[in-house]
Structure formats: C-alpha cells, structure tokens
Amino acid sequence: MGENTGKCLCGDVTFQVTGEPVMQGNCHCNDCKKNTGAAFATILFFKDEQVNVLSGETSSFQYIADSGNKKTKEFCSKCGSLVYGINTGRPGIKSIYIGVLDDGSFASPQFNVYTTRALPFVPIDAVCIRISSA
Numbered sequence: 435m436g437e438n439t440g441k442c443l444c445g446d447v448t449f450q451v452t453g454e455p456v457m458q459g460n461c462h463c464n465d466c467k468k469n470t471g472a473a474f475a476t477i478l479f480f481k482d483e484q485v486n487v488l489s490g491e492t493s494s495f496q497y498i499a500d501s502g503n504k505k506t507k508e509f510c511s512k513c514g515s516l517v518y519g520i521n522t523g524r525p526g527i528k529s530i531y532i533g534v535l536d537d538g539s540f541a542s543p544q545f546n547v548y549t550t551r552a553l554p555f556v557p558i559d560a561v562c563i564r565i566s567s568a
C-alpha cells in the first residue's frame with residue numbers, strides 16, 4: 435500500500451504509516467469497545483518505525499489488559515481520538531484503529547478475536563479466522 439495518512443477528529447494530530455501492516459484483524463474485546471465506543475474494532479498493527487506522528491500533541495493513558503499486559507493508549511489531547519496503542523505484550527509494535535486512517539479501504543482483516551464477546555448483531559466474515567479468546 436505504500437504510504438497512508440491519518441488524523442484525529444479535530445485534525446491537530448496527523449501521522450503517516452508506511453508499508454503493509456504486520457497483522458490486521460477485528461477485535462471484539464471489551465477494552466476495544468470502551469476505547470472506540472463502537473461494537474468492535476478493526477486494528478492494524480505496524481512496527482514502530484512504520485508509524486510517524488507528523489503534528490499535534492497526544493496524551494497517554496495506561497491500563498492493565500485482561501491478559502495482564504500493560505497497554506498505553508495515545509490520544510489527541512484536544513479531541514480525544516485514539517491515535518495508536520502500545521502493548522507490553524507486543525514490543526516494537528503500534529496498534530492503530532482503522533478509523534483514524536484517512537483511507538482504510540486497503541485493509542483486509544485476517545482474523546476475529548474475542549468472538550465470544552462479539553455482540554449478537556455483528557456479522558463475522560466467514561473467511562476470517564475466528565479466535566474465541568486470545
């Protein structure tokens with residue numbers, strides 16, 4: 435895909451991602467529901483060096499995930515859009531929710547995780563691998 439740009443809701447924080455995501459999937463866990471306010475999250479994972487914040491200021495919030503890993507969310511200090519996440523269980527990787535990219539149409543989620551927590555009305559693509567918990 436080459437390069438892709440993204441921005442938060444207010445436009446202060448802009449960033450660029452380069453190259454293909456190392457992994458991409460849909461997550462139905464409760465953390466993702468709380469983080470996004472949505473029914474599930476499509477997450478793209480990139481190596482740190484693939485992600486460049488170009489402008490704006492982020493604030494961070496840390497919490498302990500179900501897995502016991504420490505997670506950090508970096509969000510726009512002004513509008514609160516989640517820009518990327520860091521997980522101590524995945525060193526060197528940033529997770530980006532697809533909605534902050536300007537064009538997420540290239541993505542092709544490979545798996546669904548925490549499908550046991552998927553809301554009943556959410557269709558799960560049959561070609562995706564289902565993982566009930568991870």
Ligand SMILES: [Zn+2]
Nearest residue numbers: 442444510513
């Ligand atoms: Zn913003």
Ligand SMILES: [Zn+2]
Nearest residue numbers: 461462463466
């Ligand atoms: Zn999740």
